[in-house]
Amino acid sequence: MEFEQFVLSNEPAIRLGFFVGVFALVALWELVAPQRALTASKAMRWASNLGLVILNTVLLRLMFPLAAVGMAAFSAANGWGLLNHFNVPFWLAVPLAVIVMDFVIWLQHVMVHAVPVLWRLHRVHHADPDYDLTTGARFHPIEIVLSMLIKIATIAVLGPPVLAVVIFEVVLNAAAMFNHGNIRLPIGLDRVLRWVIVTPDMHRVHHSVEEDETNSNFGFNLPWWDRLLGTYREQPRAGQLGMTIGIHGHTDPREVARLDGMLLMPFRGKVDGYAINRRTWSGSKESS
Numbered sequence: 001m002e003f004e005q006f007v008l009s010n011e012p013a014i015r016l017g018f019f020v021g022v023f024a025l026v027a028l029w030e031l032v033a034p035q036r037a038l039t040a041s042k043a044m045r046w047a048s049n050l051g052l053v054i055l056n057t058v059l060l061r062l063m064f065p066l067a068a069v070g071m072a073a074f075s076a077a078n079g080w081g082l083l084n085h086f087n088v089p090f091w092l093a094v095p096l097a098v099i100v101m102d103f104v105i106w107l108q109h110v111m112v113h114a115v116p117v118l119w120r121l122h123r124v125h126h127a128d129p130d131y132d133l134t135t136g137a138r139f140h141p142i143e144i145v146l147s148m149l150i151k152i153a154t155i156a157v158l159g160p161p162v163l164a165v166v167i168f169e170v171v172l173n174a175a176a177m178f179n180h181g182n183i184r185l186p187i188g189l190d191r192v193l194r195w196v197i198v199t200p201d202m203h204r205v206h207h208s209v210e211e212d213e214t215n216s217n218f219g220f221n222l223p224w225w226d227r228l229l230g231t232y233r234e235q236p237r238a239g240q241l242g243m244t245i246g247i248h249g250h251t252d253p254r255e256v257a258r259l260d261g262m263l264l265m266p267f268r269g270k271v272d273g274y275a276i277n278r279r280t281w282s283g284s285k286e287s288s
Contacts, residue, residue: 004161004162004163007069007162007163007166008069008070008073008162011067011069011166014166014170015166015169015170015173018170018173018174019173019174019177022173022174022177022178023133023177026133026177026178026181026183027133029181029183030132030133030181030182030183033183033184034182034183034184035182035183035184035200035201035204035240035241036130036131036182036240036241038130038132038182039129039130040129040130040253040257041253041257042130042132044253044257044258045128045129045130045132045134045257046134047259048257048258048259048262049128049134049135049137049138050134050137051259052137052138052139052140052141052259052262053134053137055141056137056139056141056144059141059144059145060144060145060148063145063148064148064152067148068148068151068152068155068165068169069162069165069166069169071152071155071156071165072155072159072160072161072162072164072165073162075155075156075159075160076159076161076162079159080156080159081155081156081157081158081159081160082157082158082159083096083097083158083159083160083161084159085159090161093160093161093164094160094161094163094164094167095164097158097160097161097164097165097168098160098164098167098168098171099222100154100158100160101151101154101155101158101160101164101165101168102168102172102220102221102222102225103222103225104150104151104154105172105220105221106218106219106220106222106225106226108147108150109218109219109220110218110231112143113214113215113218118143118146120265120266120267121139121140121142121143121146121266122139122140122143123247123250123265123266124138124139124140124143124262124265124266125138125139125140125143126207126214126246126247127246127247127250127255127256127262127265128207128245128246128256128257129245129246129251129253129256129257130182130245131180131182131204131207131245132180132181132182133177133178133180133181133182134180135180135207136176136177136179136180136181137173137176137177138262140262140263140265140266141263142266171221172220172221175197175198175220175221176220176221178197178200179197179198179199179200179202179203179220180200180203181200182200183200185199185200185201190202194223195223196222196223197221197222197223198217198219198220198221198222198223201235201240202217202219202223203217203219203220204236204240204243204245205217205233205234205235205236205243206218207245207246208236208238208243208244208245209243209244209245209246209247209248210236210237210243213233213236213237213243215231216231216232216233217231217232217233218231249269250265255268
């Protein structure tokens with residue numbers, strides 16, 4: 001299809017355009033209607049968090065020049081994947097693929113909390129002492145590479161249209177910036193939106209220092225998986241304004257707010273007993 005070829009050829013520009021536009025919108029929203037007062041140096045955090053974005057983008061383009069959309073095009077050309085094998089109509093394949101890929105991302109998110117060695121990587125995301133739109137793109141490069149490998153494997157098995165992959169990538173990135181935004185929504189609007197998209201107040205619970213709250217609300221885009229599979233939590237015990245963001249035992253700005261500290265974080269300290277199925281909440285117990 002000519003349209004799909006156009007999307008494939010212009011995928012980097014499309015994604016960059018949406019990233020810049022959504023970033024500017026959420027950043028402005030944070031200035032106009034912030035939900036919480038920030039506690040750390042915004043200049044240092046933004047420089048480090050966005051430094052990770054640039055590093056990860058360059059790394060992915062070097063390692064995977066065609067990225068996920070390239071795998072989708074290859075799968076379509078060779079008849080790989082369930083949607084290609086069963087000749088699912090395009091109008092149905094696109095939304096179905098977006099939903100399935102979102103569920104895989106949800107499963108991946110649960111996995112990086114459940115497996116201690118993967119939590120070492122993912123805690124870079126959670127150790128941010130504040131919570132704003134840049135937190136949504138703050139991931140260790142090794143985790144980003146693993147995530148891309150999972151995405152490519154999913155595409156090979158599923159066989160989604162190129163358009164579905166581009167839509168998924170754009171929506172996921174935009175949703176991550178939105179639901180990590182330090183923005184205030186009216187309570188009634190937030191309650192309604194939670195049925196169709198993960199809101200900032202919903203996902204902020206996931207960034208609580210309290211471990212049982214951290215292990216809830218894993219969704220980045222669609223909120224259904226947490227509701228259906230028992231990991232949904234409406235609010236933190238201390239409330240949106242009273243909750244503490246981050247990880248117990250990780251408060252040194254040199255580690256949690258500087259780029260070099262974040263890159264080295266997975267290789268420091270222990271992660272004993274963190275796996276979800278081995279832990280129960282016991283108040284403000286510290287964990288590495």
